[in-house]
Amino acid sequence: MQRPYWNPYLAGVGLGLTLLFSYAVLGTGLGASGGITRLAASAAHAVAPAAVEQSPWLGSYFADGSPLAYYLVTMLAGTLLGGLLSAAAAGRVRVTIERGPTAGAGLRLGLALVGGGLAGLGARFASGCTSGQALSGGAMLQTGSFVFTGACFAAAFAVAPLVKKEW
Amino acid sequence: MNLYANDLLAQPIGLLLAMLVGLGFGFWLERAGFGSSRKLTAIFYLHDFAVLKVMFAAMATAAVGLQLLGGLGYVDLDALYVPESILWPQLVGGLLFGVGFVAGGWCPGTAAVGVASGKLDAVLFLIGAGAGSLAFAPLQTSFADFLHAGTCSVGSLPAQLGVSGPVGAAALLVVALVAFVGATKVERWMQRRSQA
Numbered sequence: 001m002q003r004p005y006w007n008p009y010l011a012g013v014g015l016g017l018t019l020l021f022s023y024a025v026l027g028t029g030l031g032a033s034g035g036i037t038r039l040a041a042s043a044a045h046a047v048a049p050a051a052v053e054q055s056p057w058l059g060s061y062f063a064d065g066s067p068l069a070y071y072l073v074t075m076l077a078g079t080l081l082g083g084l085l086s087a088a089a090a091g092r093v094r095v096t097i098e099r100g101p102t103a104g105a106g107l108r109l110g111l112a113l114v115g116g117g118l119a120g121l122g123a124r125f126a127s128g129c130t131s132g133q134a135l136s137g138g139a140m141l142q143t144g145s146f147v148f149t150g151a152c153f154a155a156a157f158a159v160a161p162l163v164k165k166e167w
Numbered sequence: 168m169n170l171y172a173n174d175l176l177a178q179p180i181g182l183l184l185a186m187l188v189g190l191g192f193g194f195w196l197e198r199a200g201f202g203s204s205r206k207l208t209a210i211f212y213l214h215d216f217a218v219l220k221v222m223f224a225a226m227a228t229a230a231v232g233l234q235l236l237g238g239l240g241y242v243d244l245d246a247l248y249v250p251e252s253i254l255w256p257q258l259v260g261g262l263l264f265g266v267g268f269v270a271g272g273w274c275p276g277t278a279a280v281g282v283a284s285g286k287l288d289a290v291l292f293l294i295g296a297g298a299g300s301l302a303f304a305p306l307q308t309s310f311a312d313f314l315h316a317g318t319c320s321v322g323s324l325p326a327q328l329g330v331s332g333p334v335g336a337a338a339l340l341v342v343a344l345v346a347f348v349g350a351t352k353v354e355r356w357m358q359r360r361s362q363a
Contacts, residue, residue: 005206008217009347011199012224018191019229024236025184026176027169028248029229030192032276033296040297057307064177071176071185076279078189079196083280086197095285098204098272108272112204112288115271116278116295117302119264123275124303125314126260128250130274131192133257134222137250139229141335143324144252151261156269160211163270167205167212 003090019139026071029136033123035076038067040120100167111166122152172246193280195225202284204272211269213357216350223343230336238333254317256310271295 005011022029041061045052053059061067087093099108123129126148128137134152137145175181199221200206209215237244268274273281273292281289307314321327325335 005200005217006198008199008220009224011195012221013228014198015192015195015221016225016228016232018188018195019225020232020236021191022188023169023229023233023247024242025169026181026188027171027246028176030188030276032274032279033300036275036293036296037300040300043297044301055304058301058304069177069182071170071181074182074186075189075192078186078191079193079276080189080279080283081186082190082193082195083197083202083283084193085190086194087202087280087284090197092197092202093283093285095287097287098281099288100205108288109291111270112272112291113295115267115269116273116292116297117267117299118295119267119271119274119292120296120299121302121306122260122263122265122267122299123296124260124300124307125263125310126257127253129264129276130222130268131276133250133261135225135229138226138339139233140244140247140249141230141324141332141339142249142252142322143319143327144254144257144322145250146324147252147254148257148261148264151258152265152268155262155265156211157265159266160208160269164212166270166272167208 002092015135016139019135022136023139028071029132029139030075031072031128031132031136032076032079033120033129033132034070034072036120037124038070038073039076041067100165103166108166111163168243169246171248172243192276193283196277196280197284201277202280202286204277204281204286204288207274207277208269208272213353216354219346219350223346227336227340227343230339234333234336244332249322252317252319252322253315254319256314256316258317259313267296267299 041058097105133145134149170176170181210218236242271292278289278292
């Protein structure tokens with residue numbers, strides 16, 4: 001039996017206190033896309049080491065050894081683990097393809113892959129995602145973070161009617 | 168002094184404490200219901216504004232907390248790592264990201280929580296996000312100038328407007344409270360409409 005989600009204001013304040021703790025102790029905010037980029041870079045490096053090391057940007061991740069020995073990677077692992085602990089305690093772990101009643105599994109998985117690609121690319125253009133830019137930059141009142149967040153929600157609202165069938 | 172200012176974020180102490188922060192991050196995201204892509208995307212169809220409520224509550228809590236701790240001298244706000252404001256790539260990156268968010272149903276952090284909840288679509292989203300990151304490698308060279316377009320010498324909005332940090336945080340709190348009232352009104356209106 002699944003327990004109900006917590007009140008969004010309570011969860012938001014809890015998330016804000018986690019972000020505050022991160023700034024106070026780590027000296028930086030939350031981040032998720034950076035860890036994914038580093039995982040992808042090391043996977044690519046395992047397949048084609050020379051090509052990755054020659055890339056000016058990806059190569060810089062390998063200058064001081066493994067790109068995985070970095071706080072963003074362990075933070076991502078912690079995020080997964082924290083999510084697992086919470087979901088398990090609430091009886092919410094279930095292997096499934098989440099989609100609306102009219103969406104096929106193939107459509108849902110295909111759009112998840114393409115959407116992930118666009119989000120991953122966008123996060124690198126913006127040097128951050130909803131964690132590093134919207135939440136963390138926003139909490140430090142950064143203009144660029146507000147621009148990112150506004151653009152993100154404007155684009156999502158504009159495109160939403162096209163993918164309504166998915167949900 | 169924090170770990171970033173002491174260059175300790177790639178050292179064992181930094182790796183460990185970041186994992187602890189991540190545990191909290193993932194826990195709150197999941198508690199809010201963000202291990203579900205249908206819950207996350209419901210905002211774009213005006214059914215459920217949990218995303219807006221959680222994000223604004225988190226931002227306002229942290230913003231007010233940072234200004235308080237900074238003012239009391241517990242945190243040196245000038246010693247923190249803060250993302251630079253580079254407006255054009257952040258605008259374009261935000262647009263791409265927003266399309267990916269509503270089409271894919273996740274953002275990177277919530278997708279990690281989705282994977283933990285057993286969502287196979289979250290696994291695909293993360294594979295896509297990894298591939299999308301790598302696709303940036305060739306673009307990084309060809310868009311070298313664009314990636315610096317609109318760089319702000321001062322990145323903070325209150326500083327640009329000539330007001331203090333605490334005033335900026337208080338303004339963010341007011342905006343958040345107004346957004347909560349507005350979002351709740353829209354939710355009620357949508358509920359009435361679907362019952363009618």
